[in-house]
Amino acid sequence: MSQGRIRKMLVGDPQADRAVPPSGFTAQLTLFVSGAMAFLVVFALALSLAAGRLADRWADELARAATLRINAPADERAAQTEAVMKILRQTPGVASARALTVEEQAAMLAPWFGADVALEALPVPQLIEVIEGEPGYDATGLQLRLSAEVPGAVLDDHTRWRKPLVDAANSLRLLAMVAILLIGGAMAAMITLAANAALAANAQVIEVLRLVGAQDNYIAQAFIRRFTLRALLGSAVGVALGMVGVLLMPEASEEGGFLTGLGFQGFGWLWPLSVPPLGALVAFVATGTAARRKLKELA
Amino acid sequence: MIELDNVGYNYGGGELLTNVSVKLAPGSFHFLTGPSGAGKTTLLKLCYGALHPTSGRVRAFNMDVKGLDRDQMAMLRRRVGVVHQDCRFLDHLPLYENIALPLTVSGRDLTHEDGNLNELLKWVGLGERLDALPPELSGGERQRAALARAVILSPEVVIADEPTGNVDWEMSQRLLQLLIELNRMGKTILVASHDLSLIRMAKNHVQARVLRISNKQLQLAGADL
Numbered sequence: 182m183s184q185g186r187i188r189k190m191l192v193g194d195p196q197a198d199r200a201v202p203p204s205g206f207t208a209q210l211t212l213f214v215s216g217a218m219a220f221l222v223v224f225a226l227a228l229s230l231a232a233g234r235l236a237d238r239w240a241d242e243l244a245r246a247a248t249l250r251i252n253a254p255a256d257e258r259a260a261q262t263e264a265v266m267k268i269l270r271q272t273p274g275v276a277s278a279r280a281l282t283v284e285e286q287a288a289m290l291a292p293w294f295g296a297d298v299a300l301e302a303l304p305v306p307q308l309i310e311v312i313e314g315e316p317g318y319d320a321t322g323l324q325l326r327l328s329a330e331v332p333g334a335v336l337d338d339h340t341r342w343r344k345p346l347v348d349a350a351n352s353l354r355l356l357a358m359v360a361i362l363l364i365g366g367a368m369a370a371m372i373t374l375a376a377n378a379a380l381a382a383n384a385q386v387i388e389v390l391r392l393v394g395a396q397d398n399y400i401a402q403a404f405i406r407r408f409t410l411r412a413l414l415g416s417a418v419g420v421a422l423g424m425v426g427v428l429l430m431p432e433a434s435e436e437g438g439f440l441t442g443l444g445f446q447g448f449g450w451l452w453p454l455s456v457p458p459l460g461a462l463v464a465f466v467a468t469g470t471a472a473r474r475k476l477k478e479l480a
Numbered sequence: 481m482i483e484l485d486n487v488g489y490n491y492g493g494g495e496l497l498t499n500v501s502v503k504l505a506p507g508s509f510h511f512l513t514g515p516s517g518a519g520k521t522t523l524l525k526l527c528y529g530a531l532h533p534t535s536g537r538v539r540a541f542n543m544d545v546k547g548l549d550r551d552q553m554a555m556l557r558r559r560v561g562v563v564h565q566d567c568r569f570l571d572h573l574p575l576y577e578n579i580a581l582p583l584t585v586s587g588r589d590l591t592h593e594d595g596n597l598n599e600l601l602k603w604v605g606l607g608e609r610l611d612a613l614p615p616e617l618s619g620g621e622r623q624r625a626a627l628a629r630a631v632i633l634s635p636e637v638v639i640a641d642e643p644t645g646n647v648d649w650e651m652s653q654r655l656l657q658l659l660i661e662l663n664r665m666g667k668t669i670l671v672a673s674h675d676l677s678l679i680r681m682a683k684n685h686v687q688a689r690v691l692r693i694s695n696k697q698l699q700l701a702g703a704d705l
Binding site: 199200202385386388389390391392393394395396397398399476477 | 555
């Protein structure tokens, strides 16, 4: 479609517009449907973007950190820690490694045992935080070497419990995208039905227009224009309301966890703005197809 | 202009027309007559492409009507002005816009045609009724409006189906007068009518040929009218 035709369609031919009588009620329904659909799309989009962010963050943060746990009798612990640190320093791909101090470990355990527990009295394993470099280290190789040289050391690279979380977030994102596609399809179906109804209701008008020499495109244009503009207006209102709704949701916070992270961030706010033009495009294609098919049946 | 060559038409329940051959020469004036149900409207519809013959060939402006696609058919309708028996209008638009409809749908700018339109409306005697909606018009006014709409694009052929069907004698004469004037301007005219006195009157003013449908065939009626 050329630019001229698009401009012509938006500006419209007031005469062609008048040829088809105004249809009050169906017009309201089309507006409502596109508005409701756009509103839903905004939330599906928010869900999809939030799930995507979550998946990325989990994958990112957890992938670069790993924990080494040394279970050893108290008297061997320092020696084993030293041996492990030496191995880690020699391992390519390890950016840094640091044995947690007794105070740090006590702070981590405080929520379970209380603040004033005497950690020295308990057989608490020594923890070493390993930060992965770029490129990363070979986890299996490291594990094999550790088990040979320091049998008490266990490498926990978080993959085990990270994977299902990332998978869940990714499926959530996929589901949200499927929902957006379904909403778009449902909108196309409903606009097709509405356009068919409008064309059938105006069969007489179409017949008269054909008799005086109107081409199919001319007749179709009047219907396409109406439904496209209605869909554009309806989805613009729907998107605006949806965005206000997302805006009013509580800020992302540590305590709220995942749910409060729902929403748009930064350039994410631009995504919903693409919904009204897309809704109009859906209406344009749906009405055009319906009109061309129906006109062949009519006269 | 329009040429029917051995045309037959079958509605599915037997032949309505068989072996119809006729040639509408430019500038000619033809009447089509015959008992009601004989197929006058069908024959007219074959002429302007609303129906396709079941046998034979219809040619309009040297094109086979059967081979035209929908857009070409629309272009044909612009070259043939048709006054329908029931003369349908767009009931939500005032008379002025209804008569201008052929101009609008062919993409002409109405502002340049305003003078022509007003002249045409005066010619058919509807100059005062510009803003009336079609349902407010009388039978005669509707017929004249339909005629005005049929000729607004200055077609080469004007086909009228019982234009005097439900109007009084005085109005019939007026409509006939308009058709005769169109013929004098060089238009080819084909009028279906069962009103013999109207046909007789026309023959006093114009060189009209009378075609009669009887027994599914088209015959040229002689001087017996």
